[in-house]
Structures are given as structure tokens and as C-alpha cells.
């Protein structure tokens with residue numbers, strides 16, 4: 089297309105405000121898809137980051153650090169205490185001990201300010217007790233619930249022995265962090281904002297790749313039918329009629345039921361559903377182009393049929409095919425979402441928008457609306473914007489609507 | 492006398508109309524009588540000598556374009572033989588570079604140019620692909636040809652829609668010239684243009700012919716143009732040639748009743764605006780042509796004989812043939 093007609097096209101496109109807004113929204117979604125890893129606050133695919141304490145939190149809640157249990161042996165030798173953690177596990181907290189007099193030992197938790205649910209001391213030497221602690225009915229275990237200042241003291245009427253060992257078990261309370269789940273979390277404790285951004289990425293990727301592959305395949309068949317005519321044409325067009333007669337969702341379900349789920353299989357299913365639209369459009373426009381004199385001129389210049397089809401006919405059919413492509417991206421995205429919603433599309437670990445909506449569906453009656461609603465709204469906006477964009481392009485391409 | 496460059500013997504071309512094979516079958520099954528085969532060109536024989544210009548005239552729909560396409564080798568024949576310099580078309584068309592010697596200029600200056608290609612590509616593409624000129628020198632080559640048809644060098648980077656009708660037709664002519672043809676078929680090459688522009692394009696074609704000695708088949712329904720340009724003229728009626736003679740002789744002593752009507756309809760004094768005058772009577776449908784002589788429903792001297800017998804072309808003077816049963820001499 090020449091620069092002049094391209095400018096003209098842009099000007100006419102911009103006459104519709106809806107179209108411009110749709111274009112901008114679509115571009116935002118494409119940007120989301122491209123930059124999801126940079127934009128999203130967490131990586132929703134990293135399963136190790138998930139914790140059930142965060143599950144089903146509404147929008148605006150903070151991430152909790154779950155409480156943990158720390159154990160340490162505290163050895164007293166010649167009046168000085170040394171702490172050796174019983175398990176070398178990764179913990180945020182550590183236990184400290186210090187003497188507070190001849191018959192007193194204070195046991196606490198680092199870092200300062202950690203809220204403890206309980207602190208239990210086991211194997212106290214005879215005659216010693218834990219201040220404010222309850223003794224186990226049978227065992228020599230003393231437990232203090234919610235110890236003040238996260239510290240307990242071992243006290244005794246007589247001085248404590250020179251050498252002894254106790255076991256301290258500290259259980260901390262759940263702790264708030266600064267991280268905010270802006271759109272809440274789903275049933276796995278996944279940040280919905282991140283999940284939606286990655287979901288857009290997957291949906292846009294699947295939509296573009298599937299619609300693109302269907303375009304290449306369908307257009308090739310359409311051009312072949314238009315060029316060869318006769319039996320080839322009849323066979324291809326009957327296949328197209330057959331495909332057009334079947335409901336897209338049903339075909340997708342059947343294919344995925346056979347192949348199993350996964351991104352590449354969803355793409356394949358969409359291509360199988362959509363190639364026929366392109367074949368039909370490409371064929372009809374190619375036939376009308378083939379009837380024009382410039383094609384006869386090309387034949388008279390003894391150009392090869394392949395060259396005539398690809399270099400002369402195809403570029404003249406391209407505007408219509410591009411319009412179809414825009415509309416079919418939206419259709420591909422909604423088909424993928426429907427399939428994922430029905431549980432045959434993409435795997436749960438890499439959720440698309442449809443999958444997210446589906447995973448929130450079970451919670452919707454317990455007022456945990458955000459898991460389904462937010463991805464649903466995003467999907468809706470995306471599909472509506474792309475459809476409006478495609479409609480506008482189609483109108484601009486339709487000479488009958490020209491003023 | 493010059494060598495023959497082109498010879499056509501008994502060329503015919505039929506089209507199946509109504510398209511759908513299923514419908515044809517149903518029609519046959521139901522015994523319906525809709526004719527589905529259209530004989531656009533019916534047993535036409537022509538010759539063209541090196542450097543000669545042959546005119547073809549006839550009303551709209553008489554099969555001129557169909558004949559032109561068959562001669563250009565871009566439409567298969569239903570029956571008949573075509574020879575270019577003695578070689579049958581089948582073997583000629585297999586050698587693409589030699590087949591380029593036959594070129595065609597089309598009627599519609601806009602639709603005959605690919606709207607998505609720049610003029611440089613339209614004109615230069617075939618010459619490069621067939622190795623007539625190396626890709627590195629194609630630009631100069633195209634500029635030279637554009638200059639020959641009177642277009643400025645900067646046309647090369649423009650698109651067809653940026654030109655006027657006459658300029659577009661110049662581009663179409665340049666496209667043909669770029670592959671160095673020996674025979675040029677102009678199918679109503681000026682019909683879509685304004686009168687003043689028509690004259691320019693006709694002068695251009697005459698100049699080209701004078702410079703390069705091209706043989707030309709010039710198709711038109713404009714008798715004045717034909718008379719001006721052509722050495723010999725063939726008159727077509729409903730797919731058949733009804734009269735063929737040297738231009739001077741045809742215009743001076745037309746013998747076939749149809750030709751006479753055509754010439755009577757032509758203004759005698761001014762040769763400026765020279766379209767057909769409407770001839771009384773409907774033009775019959777080529778789908779269902781009249782029996783015998785196709786012209787009999789409109790012919791003033793038709794007899795019962797004409798209704799039944801198909802007149803064959805016969806020579807009534809040296810180099811002057813016609814297909815009429817009742818007119819015997821000049």
C-alpha cells in the first residue's frame with residue numbers, strides 16, 4: 089500500500105472514536121502480554137512461593153508469613169549457655185538464651201519483636217520451673233502461651249546446676265508482610281494480579297499464534313482452490329463447508345479430548361476450527377482478483393502461476409484476510425478460554441484467563457467473587473476491544489460503506 | 492509479400508454458463524431446455540503478416556476479446572489451431588521466453604494494472620524474471636521504456652491510482668514493450684479513454700509500430716480508428732467473421748449486409764466521433780443464436796435460404812472474403 093493511501097486509511101480509521109479506543113486497549117493488552125514478567129509482582133508459575141495461608145484473600149490483603157516452629161538444645165556448662173539448633177532447617181527465627189542470675193535463665197527468640205504463639209521448655213533440671221508456665225500432665229514439659237516479650241524465664245528455688253541441657257521449642261504466630269495482593273488471591277494463594285497478567289500473556293500468545301497459523305494454512309488452501317478450480321476446488325470447499333457447519337467449541341472439545349491438554353494442542357485445535365474461514369474468504373476474493381485484467385496481463389507476461397498467485401493475487405486479497413485475522417484473534421482467545429474453562433484447555437499450573445475463571449467458579453457462591461470476576465472482566469474487555477477493532481477494519485475495507 | 496507471423500485456423504471457444512455442474516445435471520434430468528453452452532468464437536480463421544496491422548470490428552459481445560485472448564495464448568481454445576511463425580502454440584507456450592513475443596494491451600487501463608505494485612515493478616518484473624535484463628540495470632531499462640511511451644522517469648516509484656487514464660494506458664503499453672514483443676494485440680485499447688486522449692494513445696501506438704515494425708491486431712468497435720490504423724479489417728458478428736478485406740476496399744465497397752449497415756451508420760463527413768449507430772433490431776443472444784446465417788433477423792435482404800444454411804466465408808475479390816449467401820459480387 090502506498091504511503092498516501094495508508095495515511096488516508098489511518099485518517100478514516102480515526103474517525104471512529106470507538107475504534108481508536110479499541111485499538112489502544114488492544115495495544116495495552118499486547119503490552120501486558122509482552123511485559124508480563126516485568127510488570128507482575130510475583131511469578132505465579134513458581135509453585136514454591138505459594139502458601140495456603142494466603143489462599144482466598146480478598147483484594148488489598150497483605151501476604152502473611154506463616155508461623156513456624158523452631159527447636160534448639162540449650163546447654164549450660166559452668167554457668168554459660170550455648171544454643172545449638174536441633175534442626176539445621178531454614179528458619180527465620182532463632183532461639184537465644186542468657187543467664188539472669190544464679191538461679192535464673194532467660195530464653196527468648198530472635199529477631200526482636202517476633203510474636204510467639206507458645207514457647208515450650210523440656211527436660212528442666214529437678215526443682216526448676218518455668219515462670220507462668222503450665223506443666224504437662226506426665227512429661228517434664230513446661231509451656232507458656234503467648235509469652236510476654238516472647239521471653240520466658242526458668243527459675244528455681246535453689247541455684248541451677250552447673251551443667252544441664254534443656255530443649256526449647258518456639259512456635260511463632262502468623263506475621264503480616266508489606267506485600268499487598270491488589271486483586272486478592274485464588275484458592276492456591278496465588279496473587280490474582282500476577283495470574284491475570286500471565287493469563288493475558290498466554291491468552292494473547294495462543295490467540296495470535298493460533299489465528300496466525302490458521303491464516304497461513306487457510307489462505308493457502310483458499311488460493312489453491314481458486315487457482316486450480318475443478319475437483320481441487322470442490323474437495324477443499326466441501327471440507328470448508330463441513331467445518332463451518334460444526335460448532336467451534338464442540339470441535340475443540342473433541343480434538344482436546346483425543347489429544348489431551350497443553351498449549352500446543354489448544355493451538356492445533358483452534359487452527360483446525362479456524363482455517364476454514366480463511367479458506368473461504370481467500371478463495372472468494374482470489375477468484376474475483378483472478379478475473380481482473382492485471383492477472384491476464386501477468387499470464388501474458390508468462391509469469392509462473394505460483395508467482396501470479398503469491399505476488400499479484402495474494403497482496404490484493406490481504407486487506408480482507410487481515411480483517412478476518414483481527415476478528416479471529418478475538419475468537420481464538422474466547423475459544424481457548426472456553427476450552428480452558430471446561431477443563432480441557434491449558435494446565436492448571438499455567439493458567440490462562442479461562443482457567444482462572446474456572447478455578448474461581450467453585451468459590452463464587454461463598455462470596456469469593458474476585459477469583460472469577462477480575463479475569464472475567466479482563467477477558468471481556470479484551471475480546472470486545474478486539475472485535476470492535478476488527479469490525480472497524482472490515483467497515484473501512486467495504487467499498488459499499490464508502491461515502 | 493511479407494512472411495506470416497500468425498495464423499489461426501478454425502478457432503472456436505465455448506463457455507459453459509450456469510456454472511454449477513450439479514445444476515446442469517439437474518437440468519438434464521428434468522429435461523429443462525436452458526442452453527448452457529455459449530459459443531463465443533465460432534470457427535474463426537485469420538492470418539497476420541510481419542509488420543501488418545489487422546483490425547477486428549464488431550458489436551459488444553461478438554467475441555472480440557475472447558478471440559484476442561486465444562491469440563495471446565492466455566485462453567485455451569475449444570478447437571482449432573494457432574501458429575506463431577509456423578510453430579504451433581502448444582510448443583511455443585512451453586518456452587516462456589519465446590512466448591513473450593506475443594503481447595497484449597488491455598481495455599481497462601485501471602484494472603489491467605496491479606494496484607499494489609509500483610510502475611517500476613509492473614513494467615520491469617517480467618523482463619527481469621525472463622532474463623531480458625539483469626536486475627542491476629532494470630531501473631535504467633524501465634526509465635528508457637517509460638520515456639518511449641511518454642512518461643516521466645519519476646513515474647517508476649508511483650502507483651497506478653496516481654495516474655490519469657491515458658497515462659495508465661501508457662504504462663500498460665510500456666509493460667508490453669518491456670518484453671520486446673513482435674506481435675501486439677490491442678483489445679479496445681482506447682475505448683475507455685476520452686476522445687482527445689484516444690488520439691494521443693493511437694499516435695503513440697503508430698509511432699511504436701513505425702519504429703519497431705510490430706505486427707498488430709487492433710480490436711475496436713470504432714470504425715474511424717480502424718480505418719486510420721489498419722491494413723486489413725475483419726468484421727465479426729456473433730462469434731463469426733462475416734467479412735475480411737483490405738481496409739480501403741472494405742470501406743469503399745463493403746459487400747456483406749452487416750458491414751454495409753455498420754458503414755451506413757458511420758457519419759460520412761466528419762471522421763471525429765465514429766461510434767456505431769444503433770442498427771435496427773435486437774442483438775441476438777450468443778447463448779441462443781439464430782439458425783443459419785446469424786444475421787438473418789436483422790438483414791434487409793434475408794431469404795428463407797438464409798434461415799437454414801450457414802454461409803461459409805468465400806472469396807469474392809482478391810483478398811476479399813465474406814460470408815453471405817445472397818451477395819455474389821461487388
Ligand SMILES: Nc1ncnc2c1ncn2[C@@H]1O[C@H](COP(=O)(O)OP(=O)(O)OP(=O)(O)O)[C@@H](O)[C@H]1O
Nearest residue numbers: 506508529531550551552553554555556557558777
Ligand atoms: N469466461 C466466460 N464465461 C462465460 N461467458 C463468457 C466468458 N467470456 C466471455 N463470455 C461470453 O462470450 C461472449 C463474447 O465475449 P467477449 O468478451 O469476447 O465479447 P467482446 O466482443 O469483447 O465484447 P465487448 O465489446 O463488450 O468487449 C459474450 O456473450 C460473453 O458473455
Ligand code: SF4
Nearest residue numbers: 784787790797815816
Ligand atoms: S446470408 Fe442472408 S441473412 Fe446472412 S447476411 Fe447474407 S443475405 Fe443476410
Ligand SMILES: [Mg+2]
Nearest residue numbers: 555556557679
Ligand atoms: Mg471485449
